[in-house]
Amino acid sequence: MTSDGGEGTAARWYDDAAGPVVRPYAMTRGRTRAADEERLDLIALVVAEEFWAGHPEGAHAIVDPTLSPEHLDIADLARTEPRSIAELAAGLDLPVGVVRVLVGDLIDAGYVQVTRPVPPAELPAEDVLREVIEGLRAL
């Protein structure tokens, strides 16, 4: 650091306009794609595996040096109820692409599952559509 780069300069630099101090894709170690990205649609639901979900400390009871705090935050959000990729991104204020990569890691490590019953390229079955209409009317 140069002589004029004291604390005053640093304080001025870390403002909102400067953007995040940690570049989002640093959390993914530079990876921008998850292994099975096609399954990780915005509405793919992330569900915690039972073996840890019931632990009182939640995801923070998981001892795994390969996981970052962001991984554990995601796992914790998915612990109580299934959460979509979109909800996780909004809940943690992370870009969708980053959440996809981190969820991919959690799947690979066996901590969460992703459920995606309707293949993205297909339309839901007609009986499901009828149930949606009934459900909407009953709201």
Next chain:
Amino acid sequence: MVFGRLDRGRKRPAAAPVALKILVAGGFGVGKTTLVGAVSEIQPLRTEELLTEAGRPVDDIDGVEGKHTTTVAMDFGRITLREDLVLYLFGTPGQQRFWFLWDELAQGALGAVVLADTRRLADCFAAVDYFERRGIAFTLAVNCFDGAERHPEEAVRDALDLDPHVPVVMCDARDRESAKDVLVSVVEHALASSAARRTAAV
């Protein structure tokens, strides 16, 4: 402490819900997020996607050449219809240049709402065109803003050159019942389209 890796019984948790999505498209300021908020059980949430190189060929960055990333926001809401059936509503990004994001949003969508303001009808041409080309069932919902002149359904249909089977409904995007009716119309239309395709395939 939990030391867990792999091999820990890959049992499927009980009854994972089915998740479905409906898109809400239309011009800037037409009331997309308002409509999502009127029926969503949660405050509309915002997800952001960082764009880097992808946006460059069309983004006008004259004078801001140092800016290599930009953020696209999508607002969305959720309706839990049943314990095992969840409907997500996504407001599409308004800017034309972010349409490549629509492709991802549109994939697997059961249908769409195109929200229109009769004072600026041209703003929804692009959305109508997009869903027509991709064969995605959509309902055209005219958001009846206070003070805007009312136009009969036929006039709107003609102005947009809509196919006869496309439903046109008048709505108030702020009103929950009205927004529900719009969504029911979308799903009914999707169901009818699906049935028609099945018949045609036989």
